[in-house]
Amino acid sequence: MIRLDGVEKTYRTRRGDLVRAVEDVTLHVEENEFVTLVGPSGCGKSTLLRLVAGLTPVTRGAIRVRDTAVSEPFTDVGFVFQQPVLLPWRSVLDNVLFSVEMLGLEPRQYRKQASDLLELTGLGGFETKYPRELSGGMQQRVAICRALLPDPSLLLMDEPFGALDAMTREEMSLELLRVWEERRKTILFVTHSIPEAILLADRVVVMTARPGRIARILEIGLPRPRTIESEFDPRFKAASDEVRSLIFARRAATR
């Protein structure tokens, strides 16, 4: 569904310097595949998501989504960021409806679906609350509902649970998997957490820093649906050891 071929992105900073954020990234993602990206901070993970969404142009190489070259934003995509970035003046329900509204659709026709999504993510009954009346985890659930409402076939998630405490984080990962089992889509998911990357993914893409490159792509053979128990599977430990050694070996080498 997504094909990145030899993608490079070089930014020009305001002072005029060139910063190569990612280099030579080749990655093919299948329809309905769950792919996670792990790597040190600054290795270009956010950049990759923005490139795939067409928010910023590639410097070299090509990106195709469903056989169409990406040159500008396209609407079949949902975005979730590290911060929920909800609209503080809108109720929870109206925040969820924001996506269809910005897409130019008629929000009234999506009210029922928005409520259903809130129900699905455990936020039933919170429709009329303001975001600031919700905890961080609940706000992030609203942001996920907002991304899911137009039912995009591609979901780009940039460290969506990165600002949450460890317990909420694990809960949210399992919840996301549950939602994903129910409404399949292609997910590109950036994370700092190695266990999270493995628990969620069909494949884990390990990146190295400066400039960001793909170090290795790991197939995660753990059976689905996954639960907390999956973390006790020996394959889980093997995968996480491998990811860890890839990241730390590079770090030691560059020191």
Add this chain to the structure above:
Amino acid sequence: MIRRRIVGDYLVPAATLVGVLVAWEAATHAFRIPRFVMPAPSAILAEGWDWRYRFLGHAWVTLYETLGGFALSIVVGVPLAVLIVYSPTLKNALYPLIVLAQSVPKIAIAPVLLLMLGHGEIPKVIVAFLVAFFPVVVDTATGLAATPPELLDLSRSYRASAFKTFLKVRLPMAMPFFFAGAKVAITLSVIGAVVGEFVGSDKGLGYVILSATSYWKTELAFSSMILLSVMAIVLFGAVALVERLVCPWLAPAGEE
């Protein structure tokens, strides 16, 4: 809990105020302070009551000048803020001018303006506007620029037009900032109007203060000052009320 709040929020300040007034009244009698130096509160009140009908006309003029200047500061300030935020070129062109306009002491401009525009209310409206528009521009521009970049990315990824993004995201996001500026602006507008009246006028509370002091009628000057303060407080409260109505999400969360 609620009782403690009533005592703390209202009773303590009210008691302090009454205490000060009583001490003031007593001091003017005990030390025989001449009334043109420091009139007793009772004398101020009596004079104000005497003037109640004449005050109405003067207060109206000052109110009109204040509101005119305030309205102008918003009508000019908000579009200026939008231009500054959306166009880096205009920002570079306008910011120095705005800062320059702000750094000239308004009291120094007032006589020149009156010279140029003559008498009447319009020059006072313009002085009030000049004093008030800076916080409106700066705060609104800050608010418009405060939208998280992720939200702008999100809007772009939904292919929403820049205008739609402005209307649905940036403008509401800037509202609390705008109101912070507007609350400063309304207070400054009162000052601007009075400064304009000081420089040359035959109407308004500023004029009453000025002419009262030149005839040693200190009671009258004091009662005009009090009326002016009440007006400023009421206007501030009105802006704060509009803010609460426009931005209900800012109200403190209800405790249950």
